[in-house]
Amino acid sequence: MTGGHAHGATPPARKDVSAGRLIAVLGGSGAVAGALILIAFTATDPAIQANRARRLDAAISEVLKGPARYDTLYVVGDALAPQPPAGVDPASAERVFLGHDEDGTATGFAIVAEAPGFADIIRVIFGYDPATRTLIGMKVLENKETPGLGDKIEKDSAFVTQFGGALTPLIGVKQGAGKGDSAEVDMITGATISARTVIKIINQALERLGPALAAQGATAP
Amino acid sequence: MKQSTARDDLVRGVWQENPVLVTALGLCPTLAVTNSVANSLTLGVATFFVLLASSIMVSSVRRWIPGEVRISTYILIIATFVTVADMVLAALVPDIHKALGAFIALIVVNCIILGRQEAFAGKNPVGRSALDAIGNGIGFMIAMLLMGSIREVLGAGTLLGFPIFGSNFEPWVIMVLPPGGFLTLGIILLVMSAFQQRRLRPAAASAAEPERRAA
Numbered sequence: 001m002t003g004g005h006a007h008g009a010t011p012p013a014r015k016d017v018s019a020g021r022l023i024a025v026l027g028g029s030g031a032v033a034g035a036l037i038l039i040a041f042t043a044t045d046p047a048i049q050a051n052r053a054r055r056l057d058a059a060i061s062e063v064l065k066g067p068a069r070y071d072t073l074y075v076v077g078d079a080l081a082p083q084p085p086a087g088v089d090p091a092s093a094e095r096v097f098l099g100h101d102e103d104g105t106a107t108g109f110a111i112v113a114e115a116p117g118f119a120d121i122i123r124v125i126f127g128y129d130p131a132t133r134t135l136i137g138m139k140v141l142e143n144k145e146t147p148g149l150g151d152k153i154e155k156d157s158a159f160v161t162q163f164g165g166a167l168t169p170l171i172g173v174k175q176g177a178g179k180g181d182s183a184e185v186d187m188i189t190g191a192t193i194s195a196r197t198v199i200k201i202i203n204q205a206l207e208r209l210g211p212a213l214a215a216q217g218a219t220a221p
Numbered sequence: 222m223k224q225s226t227a228r229d230d231l232v233r234g235v236w237q238e239n240p241v242l243v244t245a246l247g248l249c250p251t252l253a254v255t256n257s258v259a260n261s262l263t264l265g266v267a268t269f270f271v272l273l274a275s276s277i278m279v280s281s282v283r284r285w286i287p288g289e290v291r292i293s294t295y296i297l298i299i300a301t302f303v304t305v306a307d308m309v310l311a312a313l314v315p316d317i318h319k320a321l322g323a324f325i326a327l328i329v330v331n332c333i334i335l336g337r338q339e340a341f342a343g344k345n346p347v348g349r350s351a352l353d354a355i356g357n358g359i360g361f362m363i364a365m366l367l368m369g370s371i372r373e374v375l376g377a378g379t380l381l382g383f384p385i386f387g388s389n390f391e392p393w394v395i396m397v398l399p400p401g402g403f404l405t406l407g408i409i410l411l412v413m414s415a416f417q418q419r420r421l422r423p424a425a426a427s428a429a430e431p432e433r434r435a436a
Contacts, residue, residue, distance in 0.1 A: 017287040025286060029294050033301040040305040047312035055315070144322070147256060148376075148394035 055141075056125075060097050060110045063127035063137035065164075067099030067107055073216070075209065080216045096209065098216070099127070108136045109213055113205035117197040120144040122153070124201055126163065130213045134182075135170075138163035140198070150194035159188055159195065169203045172196050230349050234356030240333040241364035242413050247333040251368060252402035254324050258381045261369025262362075263317045267310060267325055269358035271302045272334050276342040276354035278302075283343050295338040296329070303328045333361060364409075371405050372396045 060070055073080040075094040084093035097110040108129040114121050122143045127136030140154035152159055163170075167183040172195060178184040187195040206213075240246045250268070255261045278298050279286075286294050307325045310318045318325065328334065337357055342350040373379060376396030378386045395401045 017289060022287055022290050026290055026293060026297075029282075029297050033297050036301050037304050040308050044308040044312035048308070048315075051312070051315040142319075147397050148392065 056112075059125045059139050059141060060099070063110050063125050063139050064097075064099035064108055065127065065136055068102045070097045070099040070110065072096075073098055075212055078211045078215065080212050096213070111205055111209065112141065113201045114142075115197055115201045115204070117143060117153075118145050118150050118191075118193040122194070122197050122201065124198055126202055126205075128168070128206065128213065130210075130216075133168050135163045135166045135168060135202070138198070138202070143194070145191070145194045149188075150191045152188045152191050153194045153198050156188060159186070162186060163202075168206050170199045172199045227349070227352055230352040231356045234337075234353060234358075234360045235363065236360070239360040239364060240336075240357050241361060242409065245410075246336060247331050247361060248406070250324055250327065250331060251364060252399065252406060254321055255365055255368035255372055255402060255405075256376065256397040257320075257373045258366065258369040259317055260320055261365040263310065263314065264321060264324060264328075265358075265362035265365040267303075267306045268328055268331060268334070268361055269355075270306055271299060271328050272337060272358045272361075273351065273354045274302045275299045275334060276337060276350045277347055279338045280342040280345060280347045280350035286343075291343060292335075292339070295335060295343070299334055299338070300329045333357060367409060368402070368405055371409075372401055376401055 061067065064070065071082070072095050073082060074084040074090070075096065076085045080096065080098075084090045084095075099107045099110060101107050108127050110125055110127050112123065112125045114123040116122070120143070122145070123141040124138060125141055126138040128134075129136055138160060140160075143151060143154055145151045145153065154160070162185050165182070166185060167181075169183065170185050171181065171183045172187050173184045175186045175189055178186060185195075185199055234240060238244055241248065241251050247268075250264055254264050275295070275298050279295055282294075303326065306328070307318075310321075310325060337354060341353045345353070370380060373381075374385065375393045376398075378384055378390045378392045393401075396405065
């Protein structure tokens with residue numbers, strides 16, 4: 001203790017405290033802190049996981065326009081399999097969700113993909129029908145884009161609804177400059193980078209997963 | 222006498238030494254997350270909880286903490302409560318937790334909290350420390366809510382998510398962006414100091430009067 005601070009809280013130590021005591025105090029409080037965090041983690045983790053699963057589930061239903069049920073399929077090379085590749089944790093393996101209607105007919109895939117936007121990673125989920133190469137729906141899962149401008153990719157329903165029925169690969173056009181092509185998506189004035197990123201995320205994901213999705217579509221029961 | 226001390230401990234942080242509006246501490250969250258009332262309230266409540274829990278903990282163990290390691294022990298205590306608050310918010314209000322992002326974790330480095338441990342809880346009994354923490358926590362919450370309501374009303378045309386203007390209202394978007402935070406805080410501090418000066422002026426004028434006569 002130098003006591004140099006004008007308003008130091010504790011008076012300068014009267015005598016030297018042994019190093020062992022300092023280590024014991026820090027180590028002891030560290031252990032207690034660790035135990036507390038462990039208790040809090042155990043208590044809250046189920047709810048946190050449930051929240052996350054519920055959010056994903058709601059998003060899948062939204063972009064597939066309310067499927068009767070959906071299956072989780074894992075991407076293994078250029079094909080889809082009901083099991084993740086050997087040695088990969090199911091939670092971290094790349095997966096898509098295949099929706100079915102009441103009759104059990106496959107209606108389309110829900111795919112989660114992400115890329116850096118204007119501020120941070122933008123994560124979107126979109127529904128895709130490989131038979132017609134059109135999108136079913138799109139929802140932004142995560143974005144930190146500028147409030148009021150970039151976050152329109154999530155909040156502006158005029159932008160979001162265009163993705164339903166759009167032919168892929170998508171073409172981003174300036175508002176009102178489209179030629180009526182069904183692959184055209186009107187960008188957002190003032191949020192060009194954010195809007196372009198969403199289109200890019202979808203096009204790149206389909207380019208990457210296209211063969212696997214097409215193969216699955218052909219062999220689907 | 223004891224009664225007035227307890228009241229002083231509580232009220233000091235709310236008004237005379239309001240951590241944000243008077244001592245200008247904790248400005249980072251005040252500027253960053255106050256773009257809506259819900260965000261302000263949640264961070265205010267989380268900070269309040271962390272401040273109160275840390276102050277009680279620090280003042281109850283203050284006798285056993287050697288001066289050499291007190292800051293690291295305080296930070297350890299604060300960080301523990303912040304982590305707990307972070308998990309509880311993620312479990313209970315996932316949407317708001319998502320909106321606040323890193324700012325919950327950053328409560329650890331909020332200087333109001335470490336400041337109160339260093340200036341008060343580290344050398345006062347548990348009861349007084351708790352009162353001091355409650356006062357400062359409320360003071361912080363008042364400042365957050367003040368900022369949050371002004372910015373949300375002007376910047377989004379809503380209060381707690383409910384529209385309050387007609388459909389012709391064009392949101393003043395800059396108010397929910399960072400510059401709007403600076404603008405709002407600046408105006409609030411301006412109004413605060415104008416009040417302060419008005420309160421001090423009569424006293425200052427009467428004190429200056431005799432000198433002028435003498436000169």
